[in-house]
Amino acid sequence: MIKLEEGEKIILEARRHWFIIYTVGAFLFTLAIIPIIILVSALAIYPELGDIISQPKFSTALMVFGASWLLVLWIFFFIAWTDYYLDVLVLTNKRLIDVEQNGLFSRDIATIPLKNIQDVKVEVNGVIRTMLKFGDLHVQTAGFSKELVIKDIDAPQMVKQAIMSAYHDHKPVVHTKEV
Amino acid sequence: MEEFITEELVSRAIAIWFLVLAVFFVAISIVLNFHWKQYGITKASLKKLRKIYIGVSLFIFLIIIVVSMIYFAI
Numbered sequence: 001m002i003k004l005e006e007g008e009k010i011i012l013e014a015r016r017h018w019f020i021i022y023t024v025g026a027f028l029f030t031l032a033i034i035p036i037i038i039l040v041s042a043l044a045i046y047p048e049l050g051d052i053i054s055q056p057k058f059s060t061a062l063m064v065f066g067a068s069w070l071l072v073l074w075i076f077f078f079i080a081w082t083d084y085y086l087d088v089l090v091l092t093n094k095r096l097i098d099v100e101q102n103g104l105f106s107r108d109i110a111t112i113p114l115k116n117i118q119d120v121k122v123e124v125n126g127v128i129r130t131m132l133k134f135g136d137l138h139v140q141t142a143g144f145s146k147e148l149v150i151k152d153i154d155a156p157q158m159v160k161q162a163i164m165s166a167y168h169d170h171k172p173v174v175h176t177k178e179v
Numbered sequence: 180m181e182e183f184i185t186e187e188l189v190s191r192a193i194a195i196w197f198l199v200l201a202v203f204f205v206a207i208s209i210v211l212n213f214h215w216k217q218y219g220i221t222k223a224s225l226k227k228l229r230k231i232y233i234g235v236s237l238f239i240f241l242i243i244i245v246v247s248m249i250y251f252a253i
Binding site for chain 1: 186189193196197200203204207210211214215218220232235236239240242243246247249250253
């Protein structure tokens with residue numbers, strides 16, 4: 001996925017927390033059962049609808065469109081999962097690479113040489129994020145774009161420590177002359 | 180006459196809808212497969228992923244086809 005330079009090794013690959021894709025899945029599941037809820041509610045309010053729905057042609061047509069709806073939601077789940085999975089933060093011994101997939105046809109790749117990293121901040125806000133231990137990583141850089149923000153990263157403290165450790169390992173050692 | 184028109188319309192709608200769905204499924208599957216192969220999913224995981232995605236999709240397609248055939252047979 002990432003073309004590594006000579007002597008470059010991957011130290012860490014971090015992705016967004018599973019809770020993110022879980023919420024998308026839960027939302028799509030809700031969309032899947034909404035037509036059933038609407039149908040049941042409509043039958044409860046208008047019992048005469050039952051006579052129309054029980055007609056063989058109508059009920060089979062309803063089943064066709066119902067199954068199609070499920071298929072569409074299934075496909076959309078995989079599109080969302082692909083988007084989730086392809087958002088990845090790669091830490092190597094030379095640079096930090098943030099890959100962000102936006103939908104199916106857009107991809108942003110930000111590369112920061114380790115020597116340009118000035119500070120790394122972790123932001124964990126909210127009950128769910130605190131309990132599930134995920135949050136935002138803010139990487140301050142010396143480059144043109146001053147700050148890189150990676151949202152909803154899993155175990156952000158561990159990722160921060162890995163980045164700082166890689167940064168210190170990468171920093172050239174300055175030898176001073178003894179006077 | 181009205182019933183005939185409605186039935187005819189619904190039959191054509193089902194056929195066209197099925198075609199649109201099939202084209203949509205194939206197009207998206209090609210794009211998804213491109214991304215899965217290109218961007219770092221291991222071969223073993225890729226096999227599993229494809230099995231689940233294609234398997235469930237084909238199962239739902241089968242239901243659609245069978246129910247459509249029942250509709251046209253009625």
